[in-house]
Amino acid sequence: MPIELQSIIKTYRMGSENFNALDGITATIKDGEFIAIMGPSGSGKSTLANIIGGLDTPSSGKIFVNKEDISRAWDRALSHYRNKKVGFVFQTFNLQPHYTALENVMLPLIFSKVRLRARKKKAVACLEAVGLGDRMKHKPGELSGGQRQRVSIARSLANNPEIIIADEPTGNLDSKRSTEIIALLKKLREEKNITLIIITHDMNIAHQADRVIYIQDGKIKKAR
Amino acid sequence: MKILSVKKVQKIFGSGETAVTAVDDVSFEVKAREILLIMGPSGSGKTTLLSMIGGLLTPTVGSITINGTDITKVSRKQLAKIRLHEIGFVFQSFNLLQNLSGMENVQYVGELAGQASAVAKQKARELLIKLHLENRMHALPAQLSGGQQQRVSIARALMNDPRMILADEPTGNLDSRSGHEVMMLFHNIAKEENRSVIIVSHDQRIKDISDRTLWIEDGRVHTAPPEPQTLVRDPVCGMRLDPRYTPFAKMKNGREYKFCSKDCLEKFIPEK
Numbered sequence A: 001m002p003i004e005l006q007s008i009i010k011t012y013r014m015g016s017e018n019f020n021a022l023d024g025i026t027a028t029i030k031d032g033e034f035i036a037i038m039g040p041s042g043s044g045k046s047t048l049a050n051i052i053g054g055l056d057t058p059s060s061g062k063i064f065v066n067k068e069d070i071s072r073a074w075d076r077a078l079s080h081y082r083n084k085k086v087g088f089v090f091q092t093f094n095l096q097p098h099y100t101a102l103e104n105v106m107l108p109l110i111f112s113k114v115r116l117r118a119r120k121k122k123a124v125a126c127l128e129a130v131g132l133g134d135r136m137k138h139k140p141g142e143l144s145g146g147q148r149q150r151v152s153i154a155r156s157l158a159n160n161p162e163i164i165i166a167d168e169p170t171g172n173l174d175s176k177r178s179t180e181i182i183a184l185l186k187k188l189r190e191e192k193n194i195t196l197i198i199i200t201h202d203m204n205i206a207h208q209a210d211r212v213i214y215i216q217d218g219k220i221k222k223a224r
Numbered sequence B: 001m002k003i004l005s006v007k008k009v010q011k012i013f014g015s016g017e018t019a020v021t022a023v024d025d026v027s028f029e030v031k032a033r034e035i036l037l038i039m040g041p042s043g044s045g046k047t048t049l050l051s052m053i054g055g056l057l058t059p060t061v062g063s064i065t066i067n068g069t070d071i072t073k074v075s076r077k078q079l080a081k082i083r084l085h086e087i088g089f090v091f092q093s094f095n096l097l098q099n100l101s102g103m104e105n106v107q108y109v110g111e112l113a114g115q116a117s118a119v120a121k122q123k124a125r126e127l128l129i130k131l132h133l134e135n136r137m138h139a140l141p142a143q144l145s146g147g148q149q150q151r152v153s154i155a156r157a158l159m160n161d162p163r164m165i166l167a168d169e170p171t172g173n174l175d176s177r178s179g180h181e182v183m184m185l186f187h188n189i190a191k192e193e194n195r196s197v198i199i200v201s202h203d204q205r206i207k208d209i210s211d212r213t214l215w216i217e218d219g220r221v222h223t224a225p226p227e228p229q230t231l232v233r234d235p236v237c238g239m240r241l242d243p244r245y246t247p248f249a250k251m252k253n254g255r256e257y258k259f260c261s262k263d264c265l266e267k268f269i270p271e272k
């Protein structure tokens, strides 16, 4: 699905001052494109990812997904977009501590019409794809950092998304695992024409993208 | 001088069929001024090992001696004291108190250790400024970016001038420039202030500042595997780079130089 961002501004209030975490972002992401977003810590990458994923709304500006303005969408349409179209990998995982890895991956499928058994089968397949077949019954507190990160990746794949937005998906992984995960995402993109947006500090990953967008102080500094 | 001695340590989680042996028969020592890097695949037991050294988990078997005291044998109260004064812990997932600002998260550990409020505040400020958080230190963790939270967590670990710093993936959420600065900070603390630093990381570049690497696989110490490829050095910041994936390069006097960023490339002045 093509994504178009028009003059996106996100303003936060800090005490008595306002500051723009995003300060006029305009960009077009083509259907099936693989984009890497890079930039210093605090530059606005996660804020932008949340807005593209429909998890947050801009203070001003528009986002068109498939020509539809999601910044103006009403709640039902927005949650449809979030739950059915987007797979989101959080920088800090956002797993439910009281559920097992398997249950965490099954959660996003609750809102789909898929039957329980099929849901389970799909979740198992996603966990196996990220190398966690032997940790499905563990809760997040019983998993290592990299294992939690991979549960979060498996969960993002469960609903067969058309857009995957991954915020630092390999920050906690060793280079071998990291390479495997990126290969998995690239394969999905080739097979299903998924649009892939990866925020990363890792040059090796950015190098594989079709395009790199560099963000600094909430603005696009340059794009390759 | 020996600061830490880990002897035949094992950790088993759970019991029966679901038991996981996360750390198995690990022994090593760390001296003052030493920087030890611990590497290994995801799930190999690194965090578990570091948590035991930091007194956050008790080993199933074995002893951990810090500065002459076996921390597996002391009372809870004594352990809490050792943790507060001797150990600074940087958590893989930050573990900041959500209802306190970045500043307060750092300040309170100073006050817990008996510093006067004004002293603790001043110290916390200095540390946060060193970590480039001067503009964001009064924000709550939820209002900070991932890398900003990571830096607050590093400042907190340094607050009581601990003899030993234990850092779990301290650069996992940082861009290359901030990551490099944090590495230099740890390096200076170890070498100039006689302290020991243990870093768990998959970031190959930390090898630059570490004295020694311990490779852990399936909970056991192995001999480290060879480096995946020959790395080249950025002549400006000194960072090691994989030449295959480095887009920033410049030919000068018949030699090719590689850079971590455009920033370093622009700063580069070749020697004659």
Ligand SMILES: Nc1ncnc2c1ncn2[C@@H]1O[C@H](COP(=O)(O)OP(=O)(O)OP(=O)(O)O)[C@@H](O)[C@H]1O
Pocket: A012, A013, A014, A021, A039, A040, A041, A042, A043, A044, A045, A046, A047, A048, A091, B136, B139, B142, B143, B144, B145, B146, B147, B148, B173, B174, B175
């Ligand atoms: N809820 C909030 N309220 C106020 N400020 C916020 C909030 N969320 C983020 N910020 C600020 O907005 C800026 C951009 O944050 P963002 O999380 O997008 O950065 P980032 O580029 O993802 O950084 P990192 O690489 O460290 O994760 C930061 O300065 C951050 O402190």
Ligand SMILES: Nc1ncnc2c1ncn2[C@@H]1O[C@H](COP(=O)(O)OP(=O)(O)OP(=O)(O)O)[C@@H](O)[C@H]1O
Pocket: A135, A138, A141, A142, A143, A144, A145, A146, A147, A172, A173, A174, B013, B014, B020, B021, B022, B040, B041, B042, B043, B044, B045, B046, B047, B048, B049, B092
């Ligand atoms: N509380 C627990 N109960 C059961 N198993 C656990 C528990 N904590 C950790 N484990 C398991 O112990 C093993 C070691 O975990 P640890 O967190 O030490 O790994 P790690 O080397 O730090 O990995 P990473 O690089 O992914 O952070 C993992 O397989 C993990 O699933």
Ligand SMILES: [Mg+2]
Pocket: A045, A046, A047, A091, A167, B145, B146, B147
């Ligand atoms: Mg971020």
Ligand SMILES: [Mg+2]
Pocket: A144, A145, A146, B046, B047, B048, B092, B168
């Ligand atoms: Mg870990």
